[in-house]
Amino acid sequence: MFKLIPAMLAAALAVALSPAAQAGDATSAHHGAQVKNVVLVHGAFADGAGWRPVYDDLTARGYRVSIVQNPLTSLADDVRATQRVLDRQDGPAILVGHSWGGTVITEAGDHDKVAGLVYVSALAPDAGETTAQQYAGFAPTPEFVIDTGSDGYGFINPANFKAGFAHDATDADAAFLRDSQVPINMTVFGTTLTKAAWRTKPSWAVIATEDKAFDQTMLIHMAERINARITKVAASHAVFMTQPTVVADTIDRAAREAGQPVR
Incomplete structure (x- = not known):
């Protein structure tokens, strides 16, 4: 009987070292692994450069961060811009949107590389809804004034910009x-949106409690409707610039909690 033990061990070792067994171990190792890719999507009026403080924080933590530059010409164009960046990811990613970027990630987030969604003081419509419908029933914010030109493009009124968008930022x-x-x-x-990625992907939300672009009850309503895990922070609409650590902490949490096998 004792002479059989080496043979049995050899057979067991051969099975353990087989390609099938090794593939199984690799799959097990990927399962639940922390997501290491982050894609940041800006909203209206401020472009991707505003994400620099969050980018610096996340890259220092070891994340691979990509920033989408939305043309802001149509929802379809912004979604395509986001999808192009998602296509370049080498594994699952956390998709993050600020303000109008929340609408973009809601539509683009069904991409197979997206492991989770983070809404940063962001809009979160449902499929079949428009972004404008999200404002219905909520109080207007007098500090946030948009000037619309004859070509249909809007800027935030310069005189109201700091009060409405970034009151907690430095003057510079x-x-x-x-x-x-x-x-x-x-x-x-x-x-009208055709998809709502938050219905199938886990979601997190950062709500800036001093945001003057949105009624607070509107932000909370949207975040609760999508069943997001909510973090609140005293900040303006420019929370991505003025509270980057809180935003990065939420993205980091999403990356750890939404870990999944590489697709």
Whole structure:
């Protein structure tokens, strides 16, 4: 009997070292692994450069971060811009949207590379809804004033910019955001979504409690409707710039909690 033990061990070892067994171990190792890719999607008026503080924080933590530059010409164009960046990811990613970017990630987030969604003071419509419908029944915010030109593109009124968008930023940072605005085609708010990724993907939300672009009850309503795990922070609409650590912490949490096998 004792002479059989080496033979039995050899057979067991051969099975353990077989390609099938090794593939199984690899699959097991990937299961539940932390997501290491993050894709950041800006909203209206401020472009991807505003994500720099969050980018710096996340890359210092070891994340591979990509930033989408939305053209803000149509929902379809912004979704395609986001999908192009998602296509380049080498594994699952956390998709993050600020403000109008929330609508974009809601439509684009059904991409097979997306493991989870993070809404940063962001809009979260459902399929069959428009972005404009999210405002119905909520109080207007008088500090946030949009000037719409004859071509249908809107800018935040310069005189109201700091109060409405970035009251907690330095004067210099608020002035830079004001003077580097990217206008948005205002018709995008009337475009009906065809998909709602939050219905199938886990979601997190950062709500800036001093946001003057949205009624607070509107932000909370949207975040609760999508069953997001909510983090609140005292900040303006420019929370991505003024509270980057809180935003990065939420993205980090999403990456750890939404871990899944590489697809």
